[in-house]
Amino acid sequence: MTSLVLVTGGTGTLGRLVVPALRDAGHAVRVLSRRARDSGDGVDHVTGDLLTGAGVEPAVDGAEVIVHLAGGPKGDDEATRNLVRAASRAGVRHLVYISVIGADRVPLGYFRAKLGAEQAVAASGLPWTTLRAAQFHDLVLKVVRQMARLPVVPVPGGLRFQPVDARDVADRLVGLTLGEPSGLVPDLAGPRVYGLGDLVRGYLAAAGRRRPTLPVRMPGKAGRVYRAGGNLSLEGADLGGRTWEEFLAERLR
Numbered sequence: 001m002t003s004l005v006l007v008t009g010g011t012g013t014l015g016r017l018v019v020p021a022l023r024d025a026g027h028a029v030r031v032l033s034r035r036a037r038d039s040g041d042g043v044d045h046v047t048g049d050l051l052t053g054a055g056v057e058p059a060v061d062g063a064e065v066i067v068h069l070a071g072g073p074k075g076d077d078e079a080t081r082n083l084v085r086a087a088s089r090a091g092v093r094h095l096v097y098i099s100v101i102g103a104d105r106v107p108l109g110y111f112r113a114k115l116g117a118e119q120a121v122a123a124s125g126l127p128w129t130t131l132r133a134a135q136f137h138d139l140v141l142k143v144v145r146q147m148a149r150l151p152v153v154p155v156p157g158g159l160r161f162q163p164v165d166a167r168d169v170a171d172r173l174v175g176l177t178l179g180e181p182s183g184l185v186p187d188l189a190g191p192r193v194y195g196l197g198d199l200v201r202g203y204l205a206a207a208g209r210r211r212p213t214l215p216v217r218m219p220g221k222a223g224r225v226y227r228a229g230g231n232l233s234l235e236g237a238d239l240g241g242r243t244w245e246e247f248l249a250e251r252l253r
């Protein structure tokens with residue numbers, strides 16, 4: 001049966017992978033974005049802003065399922081509360097949310113906002129599914145590229161990551177969207193654990209660049225939580241198949 005799926009964040013890194021897959025699975029797809037875009041190819045674009053609430057009611061109108069992928073460095077809790085309010089009134093039958101591994105542990109604003117957003121989803125009264133994913137390869141590449149612009153790259157010691165490919169996250173989310181509401185499902189991390197220094201050096205080698213690295217210490221409570229692996233999911237997580245090395249080889253080809 002064809003149902004209308006609203007994808008918030010359908011224009012982002014993850015959303016651009018999820019939207020065509022849902023359309024190809026036979027759904028009518030509506031994408032909410034802050035900027036006007038042309039509709040076509042079985043995807044309808046509507047304009048709205050989850051932080052101000054503008055355009056959110058018409059965006060959710062008629063949607064049976066919402067896949068909520070919109071996010072930014074700040075305000076995901078507030079944006080999600082605005083979405084949930086409108087979705088509850090519209091009688092949505094499944095709300096799917098993407099969060100981040102460590103949302104309940106890492107004492108940084110982004111993670112706190114993701115936890116607030118998770119709580120808004122769970123308290124919405126709507127049937128829901130939330131997936132916590134690790135950092136996407138695309139984000140890690142952006143960060144290490146930025147770091148490698150310095151003549152000497154400072155690398156906070158003891159920080160580890162399990163980067164995951166956005167394509168693996170998209171596949172998982174599409175499966176969850178097509179299935180029944182499942183609450184908080186097992187985390188999705190990448191197939192390997194890397195020190196931040198390994199990620200930087202892997203990038204430098206793949207890019208054919210040389211830079212010395214300098215060990216530094218990440219201060220404060222956040223540093224302690226990271227060093228203790230609070231951003232990792234080492235037990236019970238599902239693992240994506242694509243590695244950081246494969247991603248780098250494709251991207252830097």
Ligand SMILES: NC(=O)c1ccc[n+]([C@@H]2O[C@H](COP(=O)([O-])OP(=O)(O)OC[C@H]3O[C@@H](n4cnc5c(N)ncnc54)[C@H](OP(=O)(O)O)[C@@H]3O)[C@@H](O)[C@H]2O)c1
Nearest residue numbers: 009011012013014033034049050051069070071135136139
């Ligand atoms: N990147 C990661 O490593 C990672 C890891 C775990 C979880 N996540 C979560 O996965 C989701 C997608 O991440 P991504 O990397 O694909 O993000 P992204 O590429 O930065 O895209 C962000 C998306 O959110 C939309 N958006 C931002 N603010 C909005 C607002 N106020 N109203 C409506 N739409 C808004 C943007 O749409 P327009 O610009 O078109 O308006 C865009 O489509 C986010 O919730 C993020 O927290 C990401």
